[in-house]
Amino acid sequence: MVTVGIADTTFARYDMGGAAIDELRNNASVKIKRYTVPGIKDLPVACKKLIEEQGCDIVMALGMPGADPKDKICAHEASQGIIQAQLMTNIHIIEVFVHEDEAPDDKTLAWLMEQRAREHALNVVKLMLRPQDLEREAGTGQRQGYEDVGSVGQ
Secondary structure, three states: OOEEEEEEEOOOOOOHHHHHHHHHHHHOOOEEEEEEEOOHHHHHHHHHHHHHOOOOOEEEEEEOOOOOHHHHHHHHHHHHHHHHHHHHHOOOEEEEEOOHHHOOOHHHHHHHHHHHHHHHHHHHHHHHHOHHHHHHHOOOOOOOOOOOOOOOOO
16 A cells, blocks of 8 residues: 655645645545644655655655745755655655745635645645556646646647
């Protein structure tokens, strides 16, 4: 059985980890290990620990960087750490960040955080259990959260 790690933060203004877990449970039979940390810069080590200490086959790193320029720098640093953790472990870590300024208001922000977490959870299911579904979607302009943009054609 596939074990999915969920690394999320207390800094986020929505329970993205809970949404991802719900979507995973509704769409696959997987084991889930959750590790919650304070902020996005703590996510790389949380992901690595989920892989190395909890035996996760794939991990979702869910977080919400703020809107300030310093928050964008922190998000970039966290991203770099997540990429490094993937390369060190040879395990996929699906980064699910929603920047606070991606939505015009709190209601839309909450909707976006839930949608992106759920849609990436479905990507985890596809990646681990149905990779042929991802192959069929190649080049189709899929987006997580807001509307897909579609293909430019070939």
